[in-house]
Amino acid sequence: xxxxxxxxxxxxxxxxxxxxxxxxxxxxxxxxxxxxxxxxxxxxxxxxxxxxxxxxxxxxxxxxxxxxxxxxxxxxxxxxxxxxxxxxxxxxxxxxxxxxxxxxxxxxxxxxxxxxxxxxxxxxxxxxxxxxxxxxxxxxxxxxxxxxxxxxxxxxxxxxxxxxxxxxxxxxxxxxxxxxxxxxxxxxxxxxxxxxxxxxxxxxxxxxxxxxxxxxxxxxxxxxxxxxxxxxxxxxxxxxxxxxxxxxxxxxxxxxxxxxxxxxxxxx
Amino acid sequence: xxxxxxxxxxxxxxxxxxxxxxxxxxxxxxxxxxxxxxxxxxxxxxxxxxxxxxxxxxxxxxxxxxxxxxxxxxxxxxxxxxxxxxxxxxxxxxxxxxxxxxxxxxxxxxxxxxxxxxxxxxxxxxxxxxxxxxxxxxxxxxxxxxxxxxxxxxxxxxxxxxxxxxxxxxxxxxxxxxxxxxxxxxxxxxxxxxxxxxxxxxxxxxxxxxxxxxxxxxxxxxxxxxxxxxxxxxxxxxxxxxxxxxxxxxxxxxxxxxxxxxxxxxxx
Numbered sequence: 001x002x003x004x005x006x007x008x009x010x011x012x013x014x015x016x017x018x019x020x021x022x023x024x025x026x027x028x029x030x031x032x033x034x035x036x037x038x039x040x041x042x043x044x045x046x047x048x049x050x051x052x053x054x055x056x057x058x059x060x061x062x063x064x065x066x067x068x069x070x071x072x073x074x075x076x077x078x079x080x081x082x083x084x085x086x087x088x089x090x091x092x093x094x095x096x097x098x099x100x101x102x103x104x105x106x107x108x109x110x111x112x113x114x115x116x117x118x119x120x121x122x123x124x125x126x127x128x129x130x131x132x133x134x135x136x137x138x139x140x141x142x143x144x145x146x147x148x149x150x151x152x153x154x155x156x157x158x159x160x161x162x163x164x165x166x167x168x169x170x171x172x173x174x175x176x177x178x179x180x181x182x183x184x185x186x187x188x189x190x191x192x193x194x195x196x197x198x199x200x201x202x203x204x205x206x207x208x209x210x211x212x213x214x215x216x217x218x219x220x221x222x223x224x225x226x227x228x229x230x231x232x233x234x235x236x237x238x239x240x241x242x243x244x245x246x247x248x249x250x251x252x253x254x255x256x257x258x259x260x261x262x263x264x265x266x267x268x
Numbered sequence: 269x270x271x272x273x274x275x276x277x278x279x280x281x282x283x284x285x286x287x288x289x290x291x292x293x294x295x296x297x298x299x300x301x302x303x304x305x306x307x308x309x310x311x312x313x314x315x316x317x318x319x320x321x322x323x324x325x326x327x328x329x330x331x332x333x334x335x336x337x338x339x340x341x342x343x344x345x346x347x348x349x350x351x352x353x354x355x356x357x358x359x360x361x362x363x364x365x366x367x368x369x370x371x372x373x374x375x376x377x378x379x380x381x382x383x384x385x386x387x388x389x390x391x392x393x394x395x396x397x398x399x400x401x402x403x404x405x406x407x408x409x410x411x412x413x414x415x416x417x418x419x420x421x422x423x424x425x426x427x428x429x430x431x432x433x434x435x436x437x438x439x440x441x442x443x444x445x446x447x448x449x450x451x452x453x454x455x456x457x458x459x460x461x462x463x464x465x466x467x468x469x470x471x472x473x474x475x476x477x478x479x480x481x482x483x484x485x486x487x488x489x490x491x492x493x494x495x496x497x498x499x500x501x502x503x504x505x506x507x508x509x510x511x512x513x514x515x516x517x518x519x520x521x522x523x524x525x526x527x528x529x530x531x532x533x534x535x536x
Contacts, residue, residue, distance in 0.1 A: 042321050043311050048424070053310050053512045056536070153421040156316070164439065167432050244321045268324070 006230050009034035011070030013061040016044035018189025019076030020256035025216040032230045035238045036068045042243035046079040047121020058084035078188050082127035095222050103211030104133040111183040114141045117176040120187030122147040144179045148172045155190045169201045185209045241265040274498050277302035279338030281329040284312035286457025287344030288524035293484040300498045303506045304336045310511035314347040315389020326352035339496050346455050350395035371479030372401040379451040382409050385444040388455030390415040412447045416440045423458045437469045453477045509533040
């Protein structure tokens with residue numbers, strides 16, 4: 001493996017901003033790696049779109065990242081991970097990982113009573129991908145799923161701690177609460193921002209699973225296995241590309257990353 | 269003007285399904301006209317996107333309709349109407365009308381106390397287009413605007429009469445209610461579906477302005493002025509095209525149109 005390949009960036013894409021939670025964890029666990037992030041803010045959201053359209057958009061996003069000669073791709077979007085991973089693996093000759101596998105793994109390890117809840121967009125829930133993946137890990141685990149289509153607009157509106165947000169959360173989650181799940185997968189990268197209200201509604205004993213941490217750990221494994229971990233000591237470069245509203249991205253990135261981004265590239 | 273041109277369809281586009289409220293009114297007022305509708309369901313919503321992206325998408329949608337040799341274009345989307353009309357007029361040699369002008373006209377005629385409210389998506393409100401248009405009609409009218417980004421997801425979730433919908437409506441509308449507006453423009457084609465709850469919150473004396481009726485009247489005027497009104501007696505043809513989820517479009521069209529659609533064309 002050439003030095004060149006090791007220095008190549010990890011490519012991450014999402015339908016919008018949510019995938020920055022994954023970037024944050026990558027920076028934390030792999031501080032030497034170069035990263036290129038693409039957020040498809042012109043076509044966001046994906047969670048209400050069809051399988052075919054999500055696959056097409058995911059292919060196009062992968063090609064944007066390949067223009068930056070990335071060494072692997074992290075699909076940070078749950079809707080894309082649900083529908084497009086196997087298609088992308090067939091189409092592109094590069095390691096590709098999504099967020100469903102790592103999230104499922106973490107949930108399966110965490111549950112004590114064998115009852116796991118999944119909340120996500122309509123597309124992710126309709127795909128049945130979390131159910132399949134968790135049952136393949138442990139067929140005795142019971143999975144209960146619920147689409148929460150209002151959660152993304154709530155986060156984007158910035159209504160994180162409002163009374164109405166709690167009412168909507170209760171409306172969606174009461175079913176899962178009644179099923180007595182002890183582990184709940186936050187199956188959309190926006191949802192960690194609603195952690196507080198979700199925890200309040202579910203009760204303090206339910207573990208909320210955010211896959212970002214496990215995804216980053218798997219990325220590290222893949223880099224090691226493929227022998228493409230970056231070893232140079234110069235400061236790594238983190239680049240951010242969006243298909244719309246770069247200024248808005250800069251404004252909001254701070255909420256996700258905990259630090260501000262100076263340059264955002266607009267790519268139509 | 270050739271018979272051929274008269275027989276050409278009226279083209280209507282929207283970011284999604286909402287524009288069907290305009291189609292319904294066109295069918296009602298112009299029952300002989302052929303209509304081609306394009307809903308850009310793969311990239312919906314527009315109301316959260318930038319001016320540049322909305323202009324680009326609107327140009328692409330116009331070109332889809334021109335493939336069907338339409339004789340004029342109705343931009344049923346408020347966000348597109350706010351940002352793209354003058355660009356489309358410069359670019360395409362065909363009559364084009366949006367929904368801002370007709371809605372503003374109707375509101376200006378309706379108000380008695382000279383206080384008009386406008387509710388719409390973030391993009392439409394940010395454009396300031398309703399304010400400008402109403403003040404150009406009557407500079408003494410005071411306009412009060414409010415972006416209501418949760419209304420579209422509420423309609424799409426089907427939460428039309430829920431308690432939480434009323435709470436959100438109150439949150440958005442209390443400001444306008446306190447400004448004592450006697451006329452409220454529903455500046456997004458989704459909002460007429462929330463008429464009941466909006467009326468309840470605003471009180472029975474406030475007139476809700478849905479531009480569809482006025483738009484159809486203006487289309488009739490343009491056709492007459494240009495001498496391109498269809499006169500043939502054969503049954504007209506109404507065609508529906510979407511960029512994603514044709515089945516979903518069929519399922520929901522009934523809510524908007526009051527009758528079901530058999531064939532929907534998918535165009536990527």
